Amino acid sequence: MSKKVKLETLDDVTIRFAGDSGDGMQLSGGRFTQTSAIAGNDLSTLPDFPAEIRAPAGSLAGVSSFQIHFSSHEIHTPGEEPDVLVAMNPAALKVHLEELVPGGILIVNKNAFTKKNLKLAGYESNPTEDGSLDDYYSVHYIEMSKLVANACEGLDLPPKIIERTKNFCALGVLFWMYDRPLEPTLDWLKKKFKSKPLIIDANTRALHAGYNYGDTAEIFTTRYVVKKASLAPGKYRTINGALASCLGILTASQKSNLNITFAGYPITPASTLLHTLSNWKNFGIKTFQAEDEIAGIGVALGASYGGSLGITASSGPGIALKTEMMGLAVMTELPLVIISVQRGGPSTGLPTKTEQSDLLQAVYGRNGESPIPVIAPTTPGDCYFATYEACRIAVKYMVPVIVLSDGYLVNGSEPWLIPNPDDLNDFIANFEKENTSGEKFLPYKRDTNTLARNWAIPGTKGLEHRIGGLEKQNITGNVNYEPGNHHEMVQIRAQKVQNIVNEIGPTAIYGKKTGDLLILSWGSAHGSCRLAVETLLEEKLKVAHASVQWVNPLPPDLKNILSKYKKVLIPEVNTGQFRKIIRSEFLVDAVGLNEVRGKPLSPASIIDKAKELINE
Amino acid sequence: MSENQILTKDDFSSDQAVRWCPGCGDYAILSQTQKVFPEITTKKEDVVFISGIGCSSRFPYYMDTFGFHTIHGRAPTIASGLKISNPELSVWIITGDGDGLSIGGNHLIHLMRRNIDLNVMLFNNRIYGLTKGQYSPTSERGKITYSTPMGSLDHPFNPTKLILGAEAGFVAKTIDRELKHLQEMIKRANDYNGTSFIEIYQNCNIFNDHAFSNLTDKETKADQLLRIEHGKPMIFGANDNKGIYMDDTTPKVVKIGKKYSVDDILVHNEKDEFIADMLSNFTSNDVFPEPIGVLYCKERATYDGLMEQQMQDAQKKDKTPKTLHDLLNAGDTWEVK
Numbered sequence: 001m002s003k004k005v006k007l008e009t010l011d012d013v014t015i016r017f018a019g020d021s022g023d024g025m026q027l028s029g030g031r032f033t034q035t036s037a038i039a040g041n042d043l044s045t046l047p048d049f050p051a052e053i054r055a056p057a058g059s060l061a062g063v064s065s066f067q068i069h070f071s072s073h074e075i076h077t078p079g080e081e082p083d084v085l086v087a088m089n090p091a092a093l094k095v096h097l098e099e100l101v102p103g104g105i106l107i108v109n110k111n112a113f114t115k116k117n118l119k120l121a122g123y124e125s126n127p128t129e130d131g132s133l134d135d136y137y138s139v140h141y142i143e144m145s146k147l148v149a150n151a152c153e154g155l156d157l158p159p160k161i162i163e164r165t166k167n168f169c170a171l172g173v174l175f176w177m178y179d180r181p182l183e184p185t186l187d188w189l190k191k192k193f194k195s196k197p198l199i200i201d202a203n204t205r206a207l208h209a210g211y212n213y214g215d216t217a218e219i220f221t222t223r224y225v226v227k228k229a230s231l232a233p234g235k236y237r238t239i240n241g242a243l244a245s246c247l248g249i250l251t252a253s254q255k256s257n258l259n260i261t262f263a264g265y266p267i268t269p270a271s272t273l274l275h276t277l278s279n280w281k282n283f284g285i286k287t288f289q290a291e292d293e294i295a296g297i298g299v300a301l302g303a304s305y306g307g308s309l310g311i312t313a314s315s316g317p318g319i320a321l322k323t324e325m326m327g328l329a330v331m332t333e334l335p336l337v338i339i340s341v342q343r344g345g346p347s348t349g350l351p352t353k354t355e356q357s358d359l360l361q362a363v364y365g366r367n368g369e370s371p372i373p374v375i376a377p378t379t380p381g382d383c384y385f386a387t388y389e390a391c392r393i394a395v396k397y398m399v400p401v402i403v404l405s406d407g408y409l410v411n412g413s414e415p416w417l418i419p420n421p422d423d424l425n426d427f428i429a430n431f432e433k434e435n436t437s438g439e440k441f442l443p444y445k446r447d448t449n450t451l452a453r454n455w456a457i458p459g460t461k462g463l464e465h466r467i468g469g470l471e472k473q474n475i476t477g478n479v480n481y482e483p484g485n486h487h488e489m490v491q492i493r494a495q496k497v498q499n500i501v502n503e504i505g506p507t508a509i510y511g512k513k514t515g516d517l518l519i520l521s522w523g524s525a526h527g528s529c530r531l532a533v534e535t536l537l538e539e540k541l542k543v544a545h546a547s548v549q550w551v552n553p554l555p556p557d558l559k560n561i562l563s564k565y566k567k568v569l570i571p572e573v574n575t576g577q578f579r580k581i582i583r584s585e586f587l588v589d590a591v592g593l594n595e596v597r598g599k600p601l602s603p604a605s606i607i608d609k610a611k612e613l614i615n616e
Numbered sequence: 617m618s619e620n621q622i623l624t625k626d627d628f629s630s631d632q633a634v635r636w637c638p639g640c641g642d643y644a645i646l647s648q649t650q651k652v653f654p655e656i657t658t659k660k661e662d663v664v665f666i667s668g669i670g671c672s673s674r675f676p677y678y679m680d681t682f683g684f685h686t687i688h689g690r691a692p693t694i695a696s697g698l699k700i701s702n703p704e705l706s707v708w709i710i711t712g713d714g715d716g717l718s719i720g721g722n723h724l725i726h727l728m729r730r731n732i733d734l735n736v737m738l739f740n741n742r743i744y745g746l747t748k749g750q751y752s753p754t755s756e757r758g759k760i761t762y763s764t765p766m767g768s769l770d771h772p773f774n775p776t777k778l779i780l781g782a783e784a785g786f787v788a789k790t791i792d793r794e795l796k797h798l799q800e801m802i803k804r805a806n807d808y809n810g811t812s813f814i815e816i817y818q819n820c821n822i823f824n825d826h827a828f829s830n831l832t833d834k835e836t837k838a839d840q841l842l843r844i845e846h847g848k849p850m851i852f853g854a855n856d857n858k859g860i861y862m863d864d865t866t867p868k869v870v871k872i873g874k875k876y877s878v879d880d881i882l883v884h885n886e887k888d889e890f891i892a893d894m895l896s897n898f899t900s901n902d903v904f905p906e907p908i909g910v911l912y913c914k915e916r917a918t919y920d921g922l923m924e925q926q927m928q929d930a931q932k933k934d935k936t937p938k939t940l941h942d943l944l945n946a947g948d949t950w951e952v953k
Contacts, residue, residue: 038950184948237949247944254940261701281930282938286700286923291726295693298686298723302666302697305684306705310697328687418944458664458682458698458705466630466677468685469669478632479677 006222012071013226014079015174018096019088020057021050021064024167029066031171035180036070037238037415040228043070046078047411051351058120063095072227076527078412080602086170088112090121106137107173109166111145140219144169151209152202165206172210178224182207232417239416241383241409242272245339248387249311250283256395256427261303262311263288264296268351269407270313270341293321301325304334307457309391313339316358317348326400327366330493332467333453335394342406344598353598354407356523357574362402363552369490371497374552376404376523381416383409386549392427393503397496398452408600409524431455435462443467443477451496501556507546509561515542516614518565522548522578525571525601532606541614554585562588567613569593571606623654630680636671641792641818645739646678652799656806663706666695668715671746672739675710689720692727699734703920707734713754714744717773728782730919731810738815740775743824775815776911777896786812787892787912792819793832797908804910810918831906842905844895849881852905867894869904886913
């Protein structure tokens with residue numbers, strides 16, 4: 001059979017895999033990501049799954065999706081409306097169809113459109129038969145369940161197991177469409193199911209079935225080519241923010257020779273860090289699953305008191321529970337790293353969705369004057385550098401540091417130029433030495449530059465002293481309630497955090513050095529803002545993007561940067577928390593763009609808002 | 617100071633003025649602790665006292681060792697982190713009935729089941745002292761306090777029973793006025809490898825005076841206090857004339873004389889959890905005397921010991937990546953030229 005296939009070159013494509021929680025959409029998305037990375041595309045991903053572990057099969061609540069945006073140029077976001085939607089069942093179609101671009105490609109597993117599934121999804125008539133889709137999209141109805149059943153004929157596996165390989169069938173179709181090699185996925189299957197040759201066989205057959213279907217079926221007339229992106233030279237891998245943070249912790253441990261104790265309590269989406277680090281005991285990383293959130297940070301602080309670096313991680317409600325212990329770390333001037341993986345709030349909120357709404361909680365959310373440095377990674381890969389820096393600063397300044405990450409960063413992935421740890425800042429811990437002088441040890445004596453006290457750990461001769469949550473006299477560390485001392489200590493603790501500005505490099509400006517509009521972002525809003533500014537610059541507008549990683553203290557050059565533009569726009573996934581800080585710090589009349597939809601900001605909205613401000 | 621110089625009580629006394637109310641039972645506990653520690657260790661830099669919040673939790677300030685006065689109820693968490701990060705240390709948690717059993721109850725029970733090698737001294741005065749006299753989780757029902765003018769409604773915790781229920785391996789009880797006994801219990805707790813728990817009845821002479829006077833007054837204590845010792849019969853009474861007798865499966869208080877001899881009296885076995893459970897039920901029981909001593913002492917694997925083992929075992933596994941470079945370069949990688 002011969003068929004005419006047109007080859008079309010595209011700059012970038014966004015694909016969304018959607019199906020039931022049990023349909024393996026995260027897996028298909030992950031394999032497509034890996035293959036595209038190896039093919040040399042730049043990419044960004046957004047997994048999206050329900051909070052319920054096993055929502056009823058076929059229900060709207062049980063739909064899970066994975067979006068990948070890949071491109072021949074540098075990209076910063078997982079894309080908005082997909083160009084291609086893979087819908088494995090009626091519920092997935094119902095939930096995601098609205099966002100598919102008009103004229104977009106829709107690939108549907110026709111076999112899943114049974115009466116029962118249609119009813120569960122609330123369809124009165126079958127959209128794959130009533131023609132309601134055909135005029136609006138380029139639709140491909142594929143009988144994937146049947147294809148895999150035929151392909152796996154003769155394999156000694158129950159039909160249920162064979163049915164489960166249909167995600168690989170869908171993947172095969174897409175690999176054909178985007179001209180991707182199958183080998184990386186086949187290699188992966190061999191590794192993953194080493195002891196289950198039948199499963200390897202079934203999935204291999206399913207993958208080929210999908211690929212061959214694309215190759216032979218007359219319905220596909222176009223293949224698409226997305227060329228390699230011109231990334232900086234070097235060795236790459238894909239990375240998500242959770243793994244990047246863990247690697248940052250391990251790098252901190254190795255460069256400082258400090259032991260790490262990581263203590264946490266299971267919570268979505270921060271648990272991944274506990275899982276990953278628990279596999280690295282051979283590097284001297286101790287992990288502790290605590291009885292609750294408070295115990296998690298308490299164990300971490302106790303470890304820091306003992307001379308290890310204590311680290312904890314959690315998300316919104318868990319961070320709320322940890323705040324009192326953060327205050328104790330501030331008071332006792334001990335190093336501690338708190339990784340806050342923001343999710344939709346308040347309360348339990350949207351556990352599996354992303355948000356930037358815990359900024360004020362991180363910067364201010366404690367009793368008393370309780371300053372804590374806060375660093376917010378800007379991309380999944382940046383979680384490595386931000387976490388390393390948090391560990392280094394915590395020890396150098398003897399302070400707790402918050403890494404303000406979020407659900408999008410920890411779950412999202414991107415190609416990552418593998419860093420060389422030797423290039424990172426040196427990391428030195430100042431342990432107080434034995435005191436044999438016969439003079440009384442002074443636990444709150446300070447370094448004149450940083451104002452940090454030395455780390456005086458139990459087990460060291462002559463350093464016996466008492467610390468605690470009560471106010472301390474400067475230098476001696478004795479309990480002290482005198483008005484003058486308290487006032488001085490409040491200022492010392494604030495100045496110590498302020499001194500960290502000496503560690504912050506110049507803020508990178510992307511775009512015009514002066515102009516009509518500065519788009520200022522913090523943390524994970526980076527990607528959407530960068531994409532918006534790229535587009536606006538192409539349209540010759542006088543705009544720039546400044547991306548802030550340290551949110552407390554703020555970069556020392558920020559005031560000057562803000563003064564170079566007529567207007568300042570701050571897009572963020574909250575109702576304007578960073579804007580509040582910027583307005584109060586710099587008296588700048590910044591404008592906000594605030595979308596709180598449980599997902600990264602829409603670059604299109606930023607572009608619209610920017611134009612509106614420029615044209616005002 | 618040479619390595620093995622004998623320390624004295626003064627070496628364990630800090631220069632901070634002690635600020636408990638005059639007549640407080642805490643003074644006796646502090647003094648006995650300072651007295652007994654020279655017998656426990658020659659390296660005071662390895663000793664750490666960690667407390668929560670409350671009157672008892674001021675304790676670390678007065679010990680010239682390392683000390684950490686932490687957060688209400690949270691001392692077990694910080695102590696656990698400290699001990700797993702540095703297993704060489706001798707870690708002591710000081711807590712009270714409010715701190716340890718109310719706000720910190722969750723941490724305390726989990727500490728017990730983990731069996732981290734550290735020690736807990738719980739000062740039980742059955743009242744909130746530092747916040748000026750509210751009823752506590754060990755106050756008897758009907759307690760009239762500032763927050764319960766018509767009497768408290770909650771049924772109290774029985775601490776040793778709770779702690780045994782949480783799978784503790786060492787459970788002891790003593791009284792602030794029993795100076796030698798208190799020292800002995802501290803030594804026993806120190807010897808135990810795992811989490812050791814000592815409940816100390818402590819009189820708050822301001823807000824709950826005489827809470828334990830039946831156990832400390834000469835006239836009553838002989839008949840109401842049972843000193844238990846491993847391998848010895850459970851005998852009490854003014855002339856050692858009473859004992860605990862097992863009537864089938866039920867304990868009974870009997871008179872030693874015509875019907876029962878000393879040989880009929882139940883012999884304490886601190887390794888027997890059933891006896892420990894039974895003794896814990898004697899607390900605040902009208903029929904039985906109040907037991908003091910080591911209720912239960914049985915070694916089992918410690919969390920910190922198991923953790924060290926895992927850390928070593930992880931080195932031997934073939935599959936684990938060996939270097940940071942391996943991890944950074946794990947998975948599929950590709951070169952961009």
